[in-house]
Amino acid sequence: xxxxxxxxxxxxxxxxxxxxxxxxxxxxxxxxxxxxxxxxxxxxxxxxxxxxxxxxxxxxxxxxxxxxxxxxxxxxxxxxxxxxxxxxxxxxxxxxxxxxxxxxxxxxxxxxxx
Amino acid sequence: xxxxxxxxxxxxxxxxxxxxxxxxxxxxxxxxxxxxxxxxxxxxxxxxxxxxxxxxxxxxxxxxxxxxxxxxxxxxxxxxxxxxxxxxxxxxxxxxxxxxxxxxxxxxxxxxxxx
Numbered sequence: 001x002x003x004x005x006x007x008x009x010x011x012x013x014x015x016x017x018x019x020x021x022x023x024x025x026x027x028x029x030x031x032x033x034x035x036x037x038x039x040x041x042x043x044x045x046x047x048x049x050x051x052x053x054x055x056x057x058x059x060x061x062x063x064x065x066x067x068x069x070x071x072x073x074x075x076x077x078x079x080x081x082x083x084x085x086x087x088x089x090x091x092x093x094x095x096x097x098x099x100x101x102x103x104x105x106x107x108x109x110x111x112x113x114x
Numbered sequence: 115x116x117x118x119x120x121x122x123x124x125x126x127x128x129x130x131x132x133x134x135x136x137x138x139x140x141x142x143x144x145x146x147x148x149x150x151x152x153x154x155x156x157x158x159x160x161x162x163x164x165x166x167x168x169x170x171x172x173x174x175x176x177x178x179x180x181x182x183x184x185x186x187x188x189x190x191x192x193x194x195x196x197x198x199x200x201x202x203x204x205x206x207x208x209x210x211x212x213x214x215x216x217x218x219x220x221x222x223x224x225x226x227x228x229x
Contacts (some may be wrong), residue, residue, distance in 0.1 A: 009154075033214045045204065045220035091156060100164065100212050101147070101172060104156040 002027045004094050004105035012111040013082045020067075021077045021108050023092030029053075031097035034068065034075045039107070040088040048090070051075065053097075082112045116141045118221035120205050125226045127192065127199060135190045135224045137205035145211050146188035147218065150174060151202040160203075163188055164211045192226065200228045 003026045013019035025034070036048040051059045051068050058066050063083075067076045079086055092105040118139045127133045137146065145164045149157040159172030163182040177196025182188055188207075192199045202225050206218040 004156075035217055037217075042222065043202065044222050045206070045218075047217040050217055095212065095214050097214070098212070099214070100145075100170070101159050101162060102157075102213065102218065104149075104158075106154055106156040 002029070002032075002094050002096060002103050004092050004103055006090075006092055006105035006108050008108045009106075010109045010111070012113055013079075015082055015084060015112055015114050017082055018078060018080045019082055019110065021079075021090050021092075021110065023075045023077070023105060025073050025075065025092070025094045027073070027094065027096065029096045032099075033095045033097070034066075035093040035095070035102065036064070036066070036075075036077045037091045037093060037104075038086075038088045039091065040085075045091075049077065079110075084112050084114060086110060087112045118205055118207055118219055120203075120221035120224050122224060123222070125224055126229050127226060128229060130194045132191055132193050133226065135192070135203055135205075135226070137188045137190065137221060138186055139188075139207045139219075139221075140186060141207060141209070141219060142185070143207035143209050143219070144185070145208045145213060146182070147206040147208075147213075148172075148178075148180065148188070148190045149204045149206065151204055151223075157204065160190065199226055201226060 034051045093102040121136045147162040148160040161180040163169035179191045205221040
């Protein structure tokens with residue numbers, strides 16, 4: 001069974017600064033997909049970014065980018081130029097190729113301070 | 115606008131009662147999912163359905179039941195057999211059977227409290 005670990009329960013960052021959220025996972029699969037979801041205080045889950053394991057290039061979406069280290073089974077999320085609206089719970093999630101469910105980590109609460 | 119609608123937003127259940135949480139989507143997505151969210155545990159899969167009239171148990175299906183009579187609807191019933199039902203429940207859907215390519219679209223959730 002796959003597991004996803006987010007070792008930082010809470011983090012804070014000053015507005016306009018950069019922050020990195022950590023995620024590690026455990027799997028014996030060679031092909032899989034990784035995701036970061038954001039859950040703001042409204043509790044609506046929003047997809048932030050997605051990475052395919054067979055792609056070496058790290059995914060980027062505007063101010064959000066990932067550092068995908070397949071050998072280390074690490075998938076960290078970097079948020080640049082943090083904004084107050086980035087304040088949310090962030091979840092890392094894993095899906096194996098051919099799988100039918102997302103496996104989520106416990107989440108990291110990020111607070112952006114002005 | 116297309117999306118997923120969950121109702122009610124807040125629900126209170128007495129001991130021994132069954133309650134049903136509604137989930138409706140107008141995205142024409144094939145697959146639908148129910149997750150339970152507890153503090154410090156992330157999201158755990160309860161049930162999922164990839165096609166009408168078919169559904170599969172997730173990791174924590176005990177004490178829950180679902181139906182998928184229409185593509186748009188995937189209601190979740192929390193039965194009296196669920197010993198610790200107080201949680202936040204999220205419904206999701208995906209355009210393809212797995213959600214691997216485009217991820218999931220989530221509803222805004224239902225907070226269930228046992229009183």
